[in-house]
Amino acid sequence: MTLTPLVYWAQRHAEIYLRVALTDAQNIDINIHEKVLQFRAQGHGAKGQNEYEFNLEFLLPVKPEVIYRSTERQVNITVRKEQRGWWERLSLQERKPVFLAPDFDRWLDDYKTGFLFVYNLVQFLGFSWIFVNMTVRLFMFGKGSLYDTFHTISDVMFFCQILAAAEVFNAAFGIVRTGVIPTLIQVVGRNFILFIIFGSVEEMHSQPVVFFVFYLWSAIEIFRYPFYMLGCFNTEWKILTWLRYTVWIPLYPLGVIAEAVAVIQSIPIFDDTKLFSIPLPKAVGTSVSFSYFLHAYLILMFLGLFINFRYLYKQRKRRFSTKKRKAN
Numbered sequence: 001m002t003l004t005p006l007v008y009w010a011q012r013h014a015e016i017y018l019r020v021a022l023t024d025a026q027n028i029d030i031n032i033h034e035k036v037l038q039f040r041a042q043g044h045g046a047k048g049q050n051e052y053e054f055n056l057e058f059l060l061p062v063k064p065e066v067i068y069r070s071t072e073r074q075v076n077i078t079v080r081k082e083q084r085g086w087w088e089r090l091s092l093q094e095r096k097p098v099f100l101a102p103d104f105d106r107w108l109d110d111y112k113t114g115f116l117f118v119y120n121l122v123q124f125l126g127f128s129w130i131f132v133n134m135t136v137r138l139f140m141f142g143k144g145s146l147y148d149t150f151h152t153i154s155d156v157m158f159f160c161q162i163l164a165a166a167e168v169f170n171a172a173f174g175i176v177r178t179g180v181i182p183t184l185i186q187v188v189g190r191n192f193i194l195f196i197i198f199g200s201v202e203e204m205h206s207q208p209v210v211f212f213v214f215y216l217w218s219a220i221e222i223f224r225y226p227f228y229m230l231g232c233f234n235t236e237w238k239i240l241t242w243l244r245y246t247v248w249i250p251l252y253p254l255g256v257i258a259e260a261v262a263v264i265q266s267i268p269i270f271d272d273t274k275l276f277s278i279p280l281p282k283a284v285g286t287s288v289s290f291s292y293f294l295h296a297y298l299i300l301m302f303l304g305l306f307i308n309f310r311y312l313y314k315q316r317k318r319r320f321s322t323k324k325r326k327a328n
């Protein structure tokens, strides 16, 4: 007797997504003949460990190639609808006039993809400009040019980091499939360093550590944003994917260490200048120095590093383990 797994269905204007509820699926065999999809695999489904299969006939023609990803919990299948040529659409309409309702879903998808593509492109250009400009200036003018270099690139860095706040909204509103907390930690963490430690303390503008931080931030972004840009077109370059999910391994701890050094260097300056200190009533004392908060922030940073490192490690594992299964 053939066993049929649970199959969930979703679709967009150009694609159909099937989720087959089979755990640890093995020997997956998926074919499309004409409009019929045939699926067979061994795995753990509603009737335990067994062989499961199903045939599914689509209403309209679909492309014969199947894209699938097997994870520990399920098999995700993507089928692309056959795009009809304009002449075919025209002849169909001639034969059977239909009222063409506006496809709001499609428009929304296109706007979302367009917005994300432009956003990622702007960020990529911004971080590449910072990286190249910083390298050229420091290489040509040496250490003496630190202060000028900071002032040349800081506006673009401020702009890119403010823009990065959009990533928290994208995560919160489900525009991209990413975690809100890791994104929030990343955005709040960087903006704190940039605007409070670097932006408000002039003495920091000529500290070498600032440029280590900027290098570490931009080094990951010049791979991450092009990776997302390709993702907008359902495309990927293996080498870019590998870099996006690997380069953070050394960069993230180094980035947090460099940021911690910057915080430590700024503590005596905040103590001396009393910048951001909280005034107290005369009877109690003068003020509470901002440096107390910075000491607490140093602990938070390593907690943030732990959360995001774990998150990125999981993302990496998810990405590469599904790829390996796909090759089986």
Ligand SMILES: CCCCCCCCCCCCC/C=C/C(=O)SCCNC(=O)CCNC(=O)[C@H](O)C(C)(C)COP(=O)(O)OP(=O)(O)OC[C@H]1O[C@@H](n2cnc3c(N)ncnc32)[C@H](O)[C@@H]1OP(=O)(O)O
Pocket (backbone or CB within 6 Å): 116, 120, 176, 177, 178, 179, 182, 183, 184, 185, 186, 188, 189, 190, 216, 217, 220, 224, 228, 229, 231, 232, 247, 248, 251, 252, 253, 254, 255, 256, 300, 301, 302, 303, 304, 305, 308, 312, 315
């Ligand atoms: C509560 C606040 C408390 C604050 C406490 C503060 C403490 C701060 C401490 C920490 C400070 C850290 C400061 C930062 C330092 C550095 O950056 S050091 C340099 C190295 N840094 C890095 O390597 C990190 C780079 N950043 C990231 O990777 C992200 O910001 C991330 C949030 C940490 C993880 O990214 P995420 O997007 O969740 O993972 P992905 O696997 O890449 O994406 C998931 C899916 O979402 C799609 N997607 C995401 N964004 C976009 C986009 N812009 N456009 C299109 N698509 C996008 C992506 O394609 C994935 O989709 P699928 O492929 O379908 O899975």
